[in-house]
Amino acid sequence: MAADDTGTTTTTALVVIDMQNDFILADGPMRVDGGLPIVPNVIKAVDQARRRGFLVVWVVREHDPQGRDVELFRRHLYADGKPKPTSKGSKGAELVDGLVIKPEDYKVVKTRFSAFFNTHLHSVLQGAGIDSLVVVGVQTPNCIRQTVFDAVSLDYKSVTVIVDATAAATPDVHAANIYDMKNIGVATPTLEEWCGSSN
Structure with missing residues (x-):
């Protein structure tokens, strides 16, 4: 458990998903149109989480440059002569400007949509006494949704998605997936609403 500015312990983590150059920048090969x-x-959410003493978890994709750990349907993107999206050590795999991993934060590398799939995220959160998650990042129908559904399946007490700090390729896709997550008990505040709340 972490402590906020008053020394009160917290059991909440902010999970920041895939805010990397290849997903966010206009020339990114995996660009999510709503990302930029x-x-x-997202920067404000991270700042607010740190003020509250939340654990900040950075979830990123970092792939083998030869694509050996990539989903089958994406392996063609790693063929010779093509850009290698979010490959280890590449500029595209780095966080966008304005987002910085601090020593007290935690970084999880994933190779599939869910931040929980074949990672040690759940163990780390359990070890830190975390029972509530707040999720931001991209993109809503894939990595956000899969992570959130897994968190609900793993019985996290509270799961929140900040609606204007998450994004998809289109507003309609984003809204449809937010609707589905609300229907499984996920809280979906705006950033302003979340900043004014206690969790």
């Missing part, structure tokens, strides 16, 4: 506009809100 949410960067300021």
Whole structure:
């Protein structure tokens, strides 16, 4: 458990998903069209989480440059002569400007949509006494949704998705997936609403 500015212990983690150059920048090979506009809100969410003493967990994709750990349907993207999206050590795999991993944060590398799939995220969160998650990042129908559904399946007490600090390729896709997550008990505040709440 972490402590906020008053020394009160917290059991909440902010999970920041895939805010990497290849997903966010205009020339990124895996660009999510709604990604760039949410960067300021993700930065604010991280700042707010740190003030509250939340554990900040950075979830990123980092693939083998030869694509050996990539889903079958994406392996063609790693063929010779093509850009290698989010490959280890590449500029594209780095976080977008304005987002920085601090020593007290935690980084999880995933190779599939869910941050829980074949990672040690759940063990780390359990070890830290975390029972509530707040999720931001991209993109809503894939990595956000899969991570959130897994968190609900793993019985996290509270799962929150900040609606204007997450994004998809289109507003309609984003809204449809937010609707589905609300229907399984996920809280979906705006950033302003979340900043004004206690969790």
